[in-house]
Amino acid sequence: MIHARKQTMAALVALGALLALTSLMVGRVWIPFHAWGDPSDPLWPIVLELRLPRTLLAVVVGAALGMAGAAMQGFTRNPLADPGTLGVSSMAALGAVGTLYFGAGAQASWVIAVCAMAGALIAVLALMGLAGAASSAVTFILAGVILQTVAGAGVALALSLAPDPWAVTEIVDWLMGSLTDRSLGEFSLAAPLVAAGLALLLSTGRSLDALTLGEDGARSLGVDMGALRWTLAAGVALTAGASVAVTGVIGFVGLIVPHLLRPLVGAQPSRLLLPSALGGAVLVLAADILVRLTPGGSEVKLGVAMTVLGGPFFFALLISMRRRIA
Amino acid sequence: MSLAAEGLRLRLGGKPVLDGVDAALVPGQVTAVLGPNGAGKSTLLACLAGLRRPDAGGVRLDGAPLASLAARARARRIGYLPQSAETAWPIEARILVGLGRTPYIGARGLSAEDARTIDEALAAAGAADLADRIVTTLSGGERARVLIARALAGQPDWLLADEPLTGLDPGHQLDAADLFRKLAHEQGRGVVVTLHDLSLAARMADRVLVMAQGRILSDGAPAQALSPEVLARAYGIEAQVRAGAAGPLIEVVGRAPPGGA
Numbered sequence: 397m398i399h400a401r402k403q404t405m406a407a408l409v410a411l412g413a414l415l416a417l418t419s420l421m422v423g424r425v426w427i428p429f430h431a432w433g434d435p436s437d438p439l440w441p442i443v444l445e446l447r448l449p450r451t452l453l454a455v456v457v458g459a460a461l462g463m464a465g466a467a468m469q470g471f472t473r474n475p476l477a478d479p480g481t482l483g484v485s486s487m488a489a490l491g492a493v494g495t496l497y498f499g500a501g502a503q504a505s506w507v508i509a510v511c512a513m514a515g516a517l518i519a520v521l522a523l524m525g526l527a528g529a530a531s532s533a534v535t536f537i538l539a540g541v542i543l544q545t546v547a548g549a550g551v552a553l554a555l556s557l558a559p560d561p562w563a564v565t566e567i568v569d570w571l572m573g574s575l576t577d578r579s580l581g582e583f584s585l586a587a588p589l590v591a592a593g594l595a596l597l598l599s600t601g602r603s604l605d606a607l608t609l610g611e612d613g614a615r616s617l618g619v620d621m622g623a624l625r626w627t628l629a630a631g632v633a634l635t636a637g638a639s640v641a642v643t644g645v646i647g648f649v650g651l652i653v654p655h656l657l658r659p660l661v662g663a664q665p666s667r668l669l670l671p672s673a674l675g676g677a678v679l680v681l682a683a684d685i686l687v688r689l690t691p692g693g694s695e696v697k698l699g700v701a702m703t704v705l706g707g708p709f710f711f712a713l714l715i716s717m718r719r720r721i722a
Numbered sequence: 723m724s725l726a727a728e729g730l731r732l733r734l735g736g737k738p739v740l741d742g743v744d745a746a747l748v749p750g751q752v753t754a755v756l757g758p759n760g761a762g763k764s765t766l767l768a769c770l771a772g773l774r775r776p777d778a779g780g781v782r783l784d785g786a787p788l789a790s791l792a793a794r795a796r797a798r799r800i801g802y803l804p805q806s807a808e809t810a811w812p813i814e815a816r817i818l819v820g821l822g823r824t825p826y827i828g829a830r831g832l833s834a835e836d837a838r839t840i841d842e843a844l845a846a847a848g849a850a851d852l853a854d855r856i857v858t859t860l861s862g863g864e865r866a867r868v869l870i871a872r873a874l875a876g877q878p879d880w881l882l883a884d885e886p887l888t889g890l891d892p893g894h895q896l897d898a899a900d901l902f903r904k905l906a907h908e909q910g911r912g913v914v915v916t917l918h919d920l921s922l923a924a925r926m927a928d929r930v931l932v933m934a935q936g937r938i939l940s941d942g943a944p945a946q947a948l949s950p951e952v953l954a955r956a957y958g959i960e961a962q963v964r965a966g967a968a969g970p971l972i973e974v975v976g977r978a979p980p981g982g983a
Contacts, residue, residue, distance in 0.1 A: 602824060602827070606821055606824050607810070608808075608811050608813065609821060610804055610806045610810070612773055612802070612804040613803075613806075613808065616771055616773060616800070616804070617821065617824040617825055618792075618795075618796065618797030618798075618824060618825040619793070619824070663812045663813050664811065664813050665811070
C-alpha cells in the first residue's frame, strides 16, 4: 500500500490558502480583491479588523484541534478520541467560565486563557488517572463521559449562579464556539500557546508509534511512559485550552480530520500528526465560511455547525467500528 | 553475557507475586518458564525485561544492575514480546517491524541500514512474504511471526516472550517453537518464554523453570525438571512422564488426590 503523505499535505496547504483568501472575501459584505491593498477604501477596516483575525484564528484553532485529536487517538489507540469527545474542551470551557466569578479584574484575556488551559490540563490528567494502568479504549471513553458530566454540571452551576444576563450570554458563548468579532489581540494571545503545544505534540510521534504495540510493548522499546504522559497532557492543554479560551468549544474537528486522513497518509500515529493540523485548519476555515453564508438574521455559531456536522459522523464511525470488531 | 534474577520479591495488592526468585539465565539456550496461573511467570519476565521494579532483589545484566541502565540502552539489549500481542492500528507489517528500531533511531528516522535490519528480521522470522500486509488483517500465526520479527529488528541479545504460543494451532506452535530454538542455538541469543503446554515446553526448551506461588520449584533440563512430583506440586495434577522421540512426553492423568505428593 502506498500512501501519498507529501501530496496530501501539499493539497491541504493549497486548499487552506485558497480557503483563507475566500474567508477574507466572503461574508455579509462581499469584499473584492482590489479593496484589500488600499487603506483608503471604506471596506479596508472590515478586512483588517474583522476578516483577518477571524481567518487567522480559524487556522490556529483548526490546526490545534486537529493535531490534538490525532495525538489523543494515538495515545488512547482509539479513533473515537478527541478533545471534544473526551471532555477536554468542556473542562477548558468550565475553566474559562470560572473566571466570570473571580471578579472583574480576572476578565483579562490572559487570565481566561490560563484558566481554560488549566481546565484542559486537569481534564487530560484526570483522563489518564481514571483510565489508570489498565488503559483500554473503553476506560478512556468512560473517563471522558465522567469528565463531560462533571464539566456539564459545573457549567450548569455557573449558569444558575450567574449574577446578570450579560454573564449568561458570555457563558453560552463559550459553550457554542464562534469566530465572530475576534480581534488580532486574541490571535496574538492564542498563536504562541498553540505553536508551543503543536511542537510538544509533534515530539511525541515516535512514542505514539511504539504505543501501537501496547504500553508494555512501548516501554520495552525504551519509551518513557511518564514523560510521554506529561508531554501529551501539556501539548493538549496548550492547544485545546488556548483554542477554547479564544473561540469557545468547537467539537469534532479532532475526531473527523484524523479519520479522513488515515487512508491517505497511513495509520501510523506519527505520520498523522502534521497532516491533521493542516486538515483541521482547512476544516475550520471551510466551516466558518459556510456559517457566514447561512441565510437569515443571525449567523449560526461555528461550534453548533460543527456539532451538526460531527454528530452523524460520530455515529457512522461507531457503526463502522462495530462492524469491524464483529 | 548473562541475565540473572537475584532474590526477586514483589507484592501486588498485598499478595506476594514473586517470593524470592533466583535464576541465572544462559545465552544460546531456550529457557521455558512454566507454572500454574498466578504463579508469577509473567511478572518474572516483566522484571527480567526491566518493565517492573521488584520490591527487593534485582536483575543483573552482565553483572551490572539492570535498573541502572537507561531505558533506550536496555531496550537495545533486551527484546520483549508482551502477552497482549496488541497491534492497535492498521499499518503494514514492515512498519510494525520497524518499531523494533525505536531504541536506535534519532531525529532523522529510519536509515537505509535500519531498513536492511528490518528486512533481515522479517526473513529470520519467516515473515518476509508478509511485509506489505496490513497487520490487523493477519491470522494468528502470521501475526506471531511478524511480532517476533519486530522483536528481532531491535537486534537484542535477550528475547523474552510472554506466552508467545498461546492461541496458535499445533502446526504454528511448532513453527514458532523451532524459530525460538534457531534464534538461541544458531544466533546465540538468550531466549526465555513462558508457556502453558508442558509437552511443547519439554520439546522446545533446553531448560525449564517451574514456578508456583512466586517461587521456583524446579530448575533444569526438561527430562529432570519436569518430574511427576514437581507437576503434582506445581499444578496439582497427576502426570506420567515418558521418553518420547522429541523429548519427554507428559501425559496428564487427572487431578492429583488432595494432600497427595
